[in-house]
Amino acid sequence: MSEEKKLGSEIFCEALAAEGVEVIFGIPGGVVLPLYDQINKFGHKMKHILPRNEQGGGFAADGYARVTGRTGVAIGTSGPGATNLLTAITNSMMDSIPVVYITGQVTEELMGTDAFQETDILGMTMPVVKHSYFVSHAKDIVQTVKEAFYIANSGRPGPVHIDFAKDAWVTKAHYLPATAIDLPGYNPLPDECPEEEILKLEDLLHESERPMVIAGHGVELANAREQLVEFAEKHNIPIANTLLGLSTFPQDHELWAGMIGMHGDAVTNCIAHNADLIISIGSRFDDRITGNLEAFQKDTKFVHIDIDVSEFHKNFPVDLALPGDAKEILMRANTLLKGNEYPSWWKQIDEWKSQYGFLDFTVNPINDESFLSQPRIVDMISKASDGEAIVAADVGRNQMWTGRFYRFKKPNSHLSSGGLGSMGYGLPAAMGAKFGQPDREVWAIVGDGGFQMNIQELGTIAESKLDLNIAIMEDSHLGMVRQWQNLLFKGNISHSVLKNPDFVKVAEAYGIKGWRAKTYEEAEQAIAEARAHKGPTLISFHVDPDEHVFPMVPPNTPLGDQSLKAEDLL
Amino acid sequence: MTHKTDNHYKVTAKVRNGLGVIARMTIMLRKFNVNIQSFDVEALDDEKRFYNIHFVLDSTKDNREFEVVMKKLERLIPVVKVDFTKQPNGQ
Numbered sequence: 001m002s003e004e005k006k007l008g009s010e011i012f013c014e015a016l017a018a019e020g021v022e023v024i025f026g027i028p029g030g031v032v033l034p035l036y037d038q039i040n041k042f043g044h045k046m047k048h049i050l051p052r053n054e055q056g057g058g059f060a061a062d063g064y065a066r067v068t069g070r071t072g073v074a075i076g077t078s079g080p081g082a083t084n085l086l087t088a089i090t091n092s093m094m095d096s097i098p099v100v101y102i103t104g105q106v107t108e109e110l111m112g113t114d115a116f117q118e119t120d121i122l123g124m125t126m127p128v129v130k131h132s133y134f135v136s137h138a139k140d141i142v143q144t145v146k147e148a149f150y151i152a153n154s155g156r157p158g159p160v161h162i163d164f165a166k167d168a169w170v171t172k173a174h175y176l177p178a179t180a181i182d183l184p185g186y187n188p189l190p191d192e193c194p195e196e197e198i199l200k201l202e203d204l205l206h207e208s209e210r211p212m213v214i215a216g217h218g219v220e221l222a223n224a225r226e227q228l229v230e231f232a233e234k235h236n237i238p239i240a241n242t243l244l245g246l247s248t249f250p251q252d253h254e255l256w257a258g259m260i261g262m263h264g265d266a267v268t269n270c271i272a273h274n275a276d277l278i279i280s281i282g283s284r285f286d287d288r289i290t291g292n293l294e295a296f297q298k299d300t301k302f303v304h305i306d307i308d309v310s311e312f313h314k315n316f317p318v319d320l321a322l323p324g325d326a327k328e329i330l331m332r333a334n335t336l337l338k339g340n341e342y343p344s345w346w347k348q349i350d351e352w353k354s355q356y357g358f359l360d361f362t363v364n365p366i367n368d369e370s371f372l373s374q375p376r377i378v379d380m381i382s383k384a385s386d387g388e389a390i391v392a393a394d395v396g397r398n399q400m401w402t403g404r405f406y407r408f409k410k411p412n413s414h415l416s417s418g419g420l421g422s423m424g425y426g427l428p429a430a431m432g433a434k435f436g437q438p439d440r441e442v443w444a445i446v447g448d449g450g451f452q453m454n455i456q457e458l459g460t461i462a463e464s465k466l467d468l469n470i471a472i473m474e475d476s477h478l479g480m481v482r483q484w485q486n487l488l489f490k491g492n493i494s495h496s497v498l499k500n501p502d503f504v505k506v507a508e509a510y511g512i513k514g515w516r517a518k519t520y521e522e523a524e525q526a527i528a529e530a531r532a533h534k535g536p537t538l539i540s541f542h543v544d545p546d547e548h549v550f551p552m553v554p555p556n557t558p559l560g561d562q563s564l565k566a567e568d569l570l
Numbered sequence: 571m572t573h574k575t576d577n578h579y580k581v582t583a584k585v586r587n588g589l590g591v592i593a594r595m596t597i598m599l600r601k602f603n604v605n606i607q608s609f610d611v612e613a614l615d616d617e618k619r620f621y622n623i624h625f626v627l628d629s630t631k632d633n634r635e636f637e638v639v640m641k642k643l644e645r646l647i648p649v650v651k652v653d654f655t656k657q658p659n660g661q
Contacts, residue, residue: 122589122590123590123593126590126593126594126597127597127598127601130647131646131647132590134589134590151647183586183647184586184620184650185584185585185586185644185647185648185649185650185651186647308645309641310638310641310642310644310645312638312641313634313637313638314638317634
C-alpha cells in the first residue's frame with residue numbers, strides 16, 4: 001500500500017471514472033462543495049454539465065441513459081437539491097432506467113438535528129429506487145459505487161441512490177479497487193426458463209386463431225429488436241407496441257400493428273380487444289394499456305415474457321409465464337418453435353385498417369383551420385428527419401401524437417415519461433440524449449405547459465451550444481387536461497388556461513434561434529431552417545387547443561369501446 | 571380500526587444486515603396495503619450478517635395477489651429469500 005491516502009471526494013471521482021462515466025449532470029452546493037473541489041480536476045475524464053435545476057439534471061441523466069444504454073449520473077446537494085431530484089428518481093424507477101443518483105447529506109454528527117439543508121432523503125427515496133446506500137467514510141466509497149452501478153444496470157434496470165454524508169468527502173482512505181460483488185439474494189436474471197415451458201408457446205400459437213404480440217420497453221432494454229422481427233415473421237403475427245416500446249420494431253414493416261392503449265391506434269386496440277392470444281414481451285400490463293381489465297382478459301389467453309418474475313400474475317393471472325431476458329427467450333423460441341400463419345386474422349385486421357384508417361393523422365380533422373394540427377406537425381418533423389431522429393416528448397397530447405405519428409426507424413430513439421407521466425420531462429431528457437448521442441439529430445416535442453416546468457434548462461442547452469431542436473406545441477392550455485375537461489367533465493375548463501410569454505423572445509434572450517409558425521408553410525420552413533442550423537433552436541407552433549387525441553379509451557373502459565370522436569363521449 | 575383482516579400470513583424473510591432493511595420491507599408492504607400485525611428479528615450467524623425477519627401479516631388480498639407481494643418483497647436487494655404460509659382464519 002504505497003500510495004498516500006486520498007480524500008473521499010477524489011476517490012469518488014476515480015470510482016466514477018473506473019465505471020466509465022463520461023457525463024455527469026449535477027449542481028454544487030453546501031455539503032457537496034468538497035466533492036466539487038475535486039470534480040473539476042477530472043474534466044479530462046468526465047464532462048460535468050450544470051443543469052439549472054436538479055430535476056432537469058435528473059431527467060437529463062435519464063434521457064442520457066435511455067439513448068446510450070449506459071448508466072446515467074445526476075448529483076444534487078442535501079436538502080432542496082436532493083428533494084428536487086425526487087421526481088426524476090421516481091421517473092427512472094417507473095420506466096426501469098439505470099441512473100445512479102448522488103445526493104449530499106449533512107455530517108453524521110449533525111444528522112437528526114434538523115440541521116440546515118438536512119433532509120432524510122434516503123428515507124424519501126426508498127419507495128422509488130431499485131436500491132440505495134448511505135456512505136459516511138471515504139473507505140466505503142469504491143465498493144459502494146461499484147455495487148450501485150452494477151445494480152442499476154443489471155437485470156431489470158433502475159435507479160440507485162447514494163446519499164453521502166459530508167464526512168465521506170473529507171475523510172481519507174487508500175484507493176483500493178473494489179472487491180468482487182457479493183450480494184446474496186440479488187439475482188438479476190431469473191433461473192433459465194425450461195425448454196418445455198417455451199414449447200408450450202407453440203401449442204398456444206397453434207391453437208390460436210387471433211394472436212398478437214405487445215412489445216414493450218423490455219424489448220428495447222434487451223436489445224431484442226432483431227429477434228422480435230424474426231419471431232414476428234416466423235409466425236406472421238401482428239406486433240403492437242406500448243408507448244415505451246415504440247422503436248423496438250420497424251414501423252414500416254407490414255407486421256407492425258401500431259401503438260396500443262388509452263390513446264393508441266384504433267386498429268391496434270381492435271386487435272387487442274379481439275385477440276384470443278396476447279404475448280406480452282417486456283411490458284407490465286399497465287392500466288393505460290389494458291383498459292378495463294375484465295374485458296381485456298375475456299376469452300383471451302396470455303403469455304408473459306419478462307426478466308422480472310415479480311411482474312408475473314401481478315395484475316391478473318397469465319396462462320404462461322416465461323422468465324428471462326427478452327432477447328434470450330425470443331432467440332430460443334425462434335429456434336424451437338415451428339412457424340404459423342393466420343390469414344383470416346390478417347383479413348380482419350386489414351378490414352379494420354380500411355374502416356378506421358391506420359397511422360393516418362387525417363382521420364380526425366382539426367376543428368379550426370386557423371390553427372395548426374399537432375399530429376400533422378409531428379408528421380412533418382418525422383418526414384423531414386426521415387424517422388432517424390431521437391425524439392423526446394413531454395407529457396400529454398404532444399406525447400401521444402409523437403408516439404403515434406413520428407415513424408421511428410432506429411431503436412433507443414423515443415424518450416417518454418411513460419410510467420410516471422411527468423410533465424417537464426421532454427426538454428431536459430432531449431438535452432441528456434444529445435449529450436449521449438451528439439452525432440444524432442435530436443428533437444424535444446413539448447407542450448407549452450410541460451415546457452415551462454423545466455424551461456430553465458434553455459440556459460444549460462444554450463451554454464453547451466447543443467445542436468438540439470425544440471418544438472413547442474403552443475395552445476396556451478394544459479391540452480390533455482383541457483381534453484378531459486371538455487369530454488369527461490362537461491366542458492368545465494377549470495384552471496387549465498395558460499398565459500404564455502413570447503417563447504421566441506425567451507429563446508432569443510438565451511441566444512437560441514427561434515421561429516414562430518402559424519401556417520404550414522411557415523412550419524415547413526422553420527423545421528427546415530432549424531435542422532440546418534448548427535446550435536439550439538426553438539419553434540413555437542400555433543396549435544389548436546381543442547384538437548383532441550382520438551381514439552380515447554376513458555379510464556376503466558374496454559379497449560373495444562374506444563371513442564373515436566368527441567360525440568362518442570359527450 | 572377499520573382494516574380488513576380477511577387473510578393472515580406468517581412470513582419469514584432472510585435478509586442481509588444493512589441500514590434500513592426493515593424500512594424497505596415495511597414500505598413495500600404498505601405499498602400493497604398489507605398490514606403488519608407483528609414482527610421479530612433473529613440473527614442467523616455470529617457475524618450478524620444475515621437475519622431472519624418473521625412477520626405476521628394480514629391482508630385482504632387473495633392468494634395470487636399476496637404471492638405477488640411476496641415476490642416484490644423478495645426483489646428487494648437486501649432480501650435473500652422469502653417464505654410464507656397462509657394461516658387459518660382467526661390465528
